[in-house]
Amino acid sequence: MSETSFTPLSRKDMARRVAQDIPEGWYVNLGIGIPTMVADFVPLEREVVFHSENGVLGMGPAPGPDDADPWLINAGKQQVTLRRGGAYVHHADSFAMIRGGHLDLCVLGAFQVAENGDIANWATSVNDTAPAVGGAMDLAVGAKRLWVVMEHTTKDGGPRLVESCSYPLTAMQAVRRIYTNLAVIDVTPRGFEVVEMAPGLGFEALQARTGAKLHMAREAA
Amino acid sequence: MINKIVRDMAEAMQGIADGSTVLVGGFGSVGQPDALIEGLIEQGATDLTVVANNAGTGRVGLAKLMELGRVRKIICSFPRSAGSVVFEELYKAGKLELEIVPQGTLAERMRAAGAGVPAFYTPTGYGTLLTEGKPTAEFNGTPCVLEHALPGDVALIQAHHADRWGNLTYRRSGRNFNPVMAMASKLTIAQVDEVEPLGTLDPEAVVTPGIFVGRVIRVPLAAG
Numbered sequence: 323m324s325e326t327s328f329t330p331l332s333r334k335d336m337a338r339r340v341a342q343d344i345p346e347g348w349y350v351n352l353g354i355g356i357p358t359m360v361a362d363f364v365p366l367e368r369e370v371v372f373h374s375e376n377g378v379l380g381m382g383p384a385p386g387p388d389d390a391d392p393w394l395i396n397a398g399k400q401q402v403t404l405r406r407g408g409a410y411v412h413h414a415d416s417f418a419m420i421r422g423g424h425l426d427l428c429v430l431g432a433f434q435v436a437e438n439g440d441i442a443n444w445a446t447s448v449n450d451t452a453p454a455v456g457g458a459m460d461l462a463v464g465a466k467r468l469w470v471v472m473e474h475t476t477k478d479g480g481p482r483l484v485e486s487c488s489y490p491l492t493a494m495q496a497v498r499r500i501y502t503n504l505a506v507i508d509v510t511p512r513g514f515e516v517v518e519m520a521p522g523l524g525f526e527a528l529q530a531r532t533g534a535k536l537h538m539a540r541e542a543a
Numbered sequence: 544m545i546n547k548i549v550r551d552m553a554e555a556m557q558g559i560a561d562g563s564t565v566l567v568g569g570f571g572s573v574g575q576p577d578a579l580i581e582g583l584i585e586q587g588a589t590d591l592t593v594v595a596n597n598a599g600t601g602r603v604g605l606a607k608l609m610e611l612g613r614v615r616k617i618i619c620s621f622p623r624s625a626g627s628v629v630f631e632e633l634y635k636a637g638k639l640e641l642e643i644v645p646q647g648t649l650a651e652r653m654r655a656a657g658a659g660v661p662a663f664y665t666p667t668g669y670g671t672l673l674t675e676g677k678p679t680a681e682f683n684g685t686p687c688v689l690e691h692a693l694p695g696d697v698a699l700i701q702a703h704h705a706d707r708w709g710n711l712t713y714r715r716s717g718r719n720f721n722p723v724m725a726m727a728s729k730l731t732i733a734q735v736d737e738v739e740p741l742g743t744l745d746p747e748a749v750v751t752p753g754i755f756v757g758r759v760i761r762v763p764l765a766a767g
Binding site: 374375376377378391393394395399404410411412414416417418420421445452453454455456457458460464490491492493494 | 570571573574620621622623624627630631634635641643644645646647648650651653654665666667668669670671672673713714715716717718719720721722723750
């Protein structure tokens with residue numbers, strides 16, 4: 323099998339792929355990084371309501387030069403807009419939406435996901451000099467479903483999909499689905515199930531880049 | 544006549560004691576009470592515990608308060624960010640205690656303090672480093688950790704419009720932690736853009752009623 327014949331997804335294509343699976347009517351929180359880009363690929367006419375931890379429900383795209391507003395930012399502290407129908411709330415209400423199970427979906431980035439759904443995305447070692455968690459632990463536990471979008475491997479080729487996380491956990495058994503530059507993978511009771519693979523990529527090549535056993539999902543076989 | 548509007552910053556800061564727990568509103572720089580932080584720097588209280596989402600940037604505001612050695616401990620969810628140089632220096636030198644709290648737990652601990660709830664269980668953070676050693680219990684099959692209310696002695700907050708009773712409105716995402724901190728403190732001091740005559744704020748638009756506010760100082764927005 324050729325190792326060079328497949329095409330990994332770009333970061334934009336990963337975001338586009340996640341966006342395909344978000345139906346109209348869902349309330350959705352997007353984490354920082356590739357997850358934030360997902361909103362760019364959900365057309366405005368498909369009414370998905372985006373939530374930002376700092377108290378914005380119904381967040382719209384980045385402002386144009388004429389409607390920039392320093393009082394309206396997202397959780398990544400970038401300027402955004404409010405869609406018609408949007409609302410502002412304070413922090414406790416914003417996190418009541420998260421922690422009370424009112425969000426249909428949260429999409430986060432991660433360092434590692436384990437085959438039982440454990441996620442590590444806030445610190446890379448126990449002795450991290452200045453850890454910072456933000457809302458990740460609330461989101462991972464509170465949303466109705468958690469998807470992760472991340473590169474399939476580390477910069478030096480090590481696996482990020484693993485049997486158990488070596489980095490400090492954000493939440494236990496929380497992840498339902500993982501979108502990488504190589505595959506879409508569900509977390510199921512029997513472990514990782516491959517739903518689809520990047521064009522030209524074979525199952526064995528994907529397994530070689532994964533730190534836990536992969537299973538073929540029935541519909542993808 | 545009730546009049547919570549103070550004449551100047553010295554009156555706004557009067558009586559803040561050494562060793563106080565000070566809740567500071569804002570998310571990044573949006574909704575952050577910059578003038579009140581400067582007032583606290585001027586006022587001189589020290590040995591403070593500061594509760595804020597972020598740990599300051601550059602060498603002004605919260606960062607300056609920390610650099611002056613006036614903060615013993617900071618409780619926040621996201622201390623490290625681009626420009627949080629003072630925090631990182633003090634933290635690495637062991638000169639600052641740090642308590643990291645998941646952002647929603649941070650908000651809820653203050654909401655609980657404001658609502659008279661001494662402690663509560665939550666699944667957030669269960670099984671992670673941030674909740675090691677905390678009591679746990681299972682509810683409807685979900686493992687949870689016990690978190691305690693986080694009351695403040697003083698809250699420094701930013702709001703948009705106020706009246707002399709201390710009723711407050713906010714501006715877009717500048718609302719963030721401010722209303723929750725106002726509820727959670729013995730004394731809440733609000734920095735506001737404008738003061739309106741009593742009765743002119745739309746009662747439906749008041750987010751923080753004056754019962755949660757002790758002092759109001761008008762700090763007009765900087766030009767531009």
